[in-house]
Every structure is written in structure tokens, then in C-alpha cells.
Amino acid sequence: MTEKDFTKPEQLYQARVKKLLDKIREDNPKAQIYVLGIYNPFYLNFPELTVMQNVIDSWNTATAGVVSQEKNTYFIPINDLLYKGSGDKQAVESGSTSDAVSNNLLYTEDHFHPNNVGYQLMADAVFASYKEVNQK
Numbered sequence: 001m002t003e004k005d006f007t008k009p010e011q012l013y014q015a016r017v018k019k020l021l022d023k024i025r026e027d028n029p030k031a032q033i034y035v036l037g038i039y040n041p042f043y044l045n046f047p048e049l050t051v052m053q054n055v056i057d058s059w060n061t062a063t064a065g066v067v068s069q070e071k072n073t074y075f076i077p078i079n080d081l082l083y084k085g086s087g088d089k090q091a092v093e094s095g096s097t098s099d100a101v102s103n104n105l106l107y108t109e110d111h112f113h114p115n116n117v118g119y120q121l122m123a124d125a126v127f128a129s130y131k132e133v134n135q136k
Helices: 003-027 050-070 116-134
Strands: 033-036 073-076 093-094 101-103
Touching: 003 050, 003 073, 033 116, 050 073, 073 116, 101 116
Parallel strands: 033 073
Antiparallel strands: 093 101
């Protein structure tokens, strides 16, 4: 797996994001749109997979670029909120029988999707952005 393997999919993703934003604008030209970035759910167990983090960073940068070209549209990065867990001792723990590390912000059944705490952090980030935008 190399970063080049993700170049074409990244371009397709950005085109889809743009198309989705255009569709929202057709339906509601004045809507405030908040676009969340993506995060690296594998970081804690595979920090040596720097390619994956580079891909995540690249996709987020490209998405932020697409969003910045749109009026009344805001990018909210979430990778730094989720990929290392919440940082407290109970949040990130090594399993007693393996070298696997648990991120308490991810659902324990798949260690991929955010759990309630992870989604709350994301919601808080959206709300903080909303408050900042609407206080102007």
C-alpha cells in the first residue's frame, strides 16, 4: 500500500463532496453546511503505518480546500479529536492479553466507528464551529 494508491480515490471523493455540496445548495442556497473530516482509527495499534496517516491528512486537506471554495460552508477536522483516544489513562489502555491498544472513543465491537463519547466530541466540535460562525 502506497500513498499513490489513494490518489485517484481521493480525487473521486473530492468530486463527490463537491457534487453533494452543489445538491444541498440547489435545495437550500442559504444553508450553513458543516463538513466533518475523516480520522485514522488504526493509529493506536499501527502507528508505524505512516502511509495511512499521510492519506488521512491529504484527504482532509483536499476536503478543506473544496469546502473553502463554497460560501457558508465550514470544514471541521476531527482526526485530532479521535485518532489517539481522549488521552486519559482510562481512554487508551493496552489489553492484558495482547499488544492491542483500545481507543475509548471507538465502538468496542469494531474498534473503527466512534462510540457515544466519540460522537459527542464530534458534536461538540460542530457546535463550537456553529457558535463561532453565528456570533459574527
